[in-house]
Amino acid sequence: MTFQFERTRIDKIPKTAVLAALERVAEHQQFVEFGKRDFDKEARFSSSTVVRTFGAWSSAMEALRDALRRRGIDLKARQKGYYSDRELFAEMERVWVGLGHRPSRFEWEEAKPAISYQTYKRYFGGWQQACLRFLEHRARGGPADPALPEPTTRRQKARPNPARRHARAASREVPAGLRLKVYERDRFRCVFCGRSPISDLTVELHVDHVVPFARRGETVLENLQTLCLKCNLGKADRDDVQQPGV
């Protein structure tokens, strides 16, 4: 009878097989970095084998990251602070501007976002909080990142001929980008009563024509203002009530 010191001979599992197992688990984890416990739950051999093969768990993750990169996949870091506020707000802005109003959970998921709904909830302690923080960020004069295209300059550049400007101004519909610009200028506050979703989430903001569209008021920044739903409904020209915005 022979006594084996080790239960399994580690050299029986080749490095490529260990790496393949790591890749399989990574796939299950939606390509987010994982720990030994996640591995042990899913793989056929123990995470200690991985550690022995690569020297350390972090080295195994490095090897996995390289292997995935060769397949054109990025292994995302797991730690909570992975996304910066700048990234979170930039993605929020992209979806928000596309919709023209605060995204609901369904709308967010429909928009195929780069950052998940759950991630926002986790980071900000809830979806409403996330939206609120975004509004505050915008009201403070965001976007903070100069690399992020300024909607205003981009629009001016993309609007060189007066014919297009006229077509835009002649429509009652306020385009999403312009609507956000009005909100920004008015600091996300109703210009009549001063209420804002920044301090009160029940406040619904709308963009309103100062000179009503029906009376030849144009859909341009100068003729638009931010009103809360209450004040907007209180206005004489009821035709001017916009679709729910923020």
Ligand SMILES: [Zn+2]
């Ligand atoms: Zn108001």
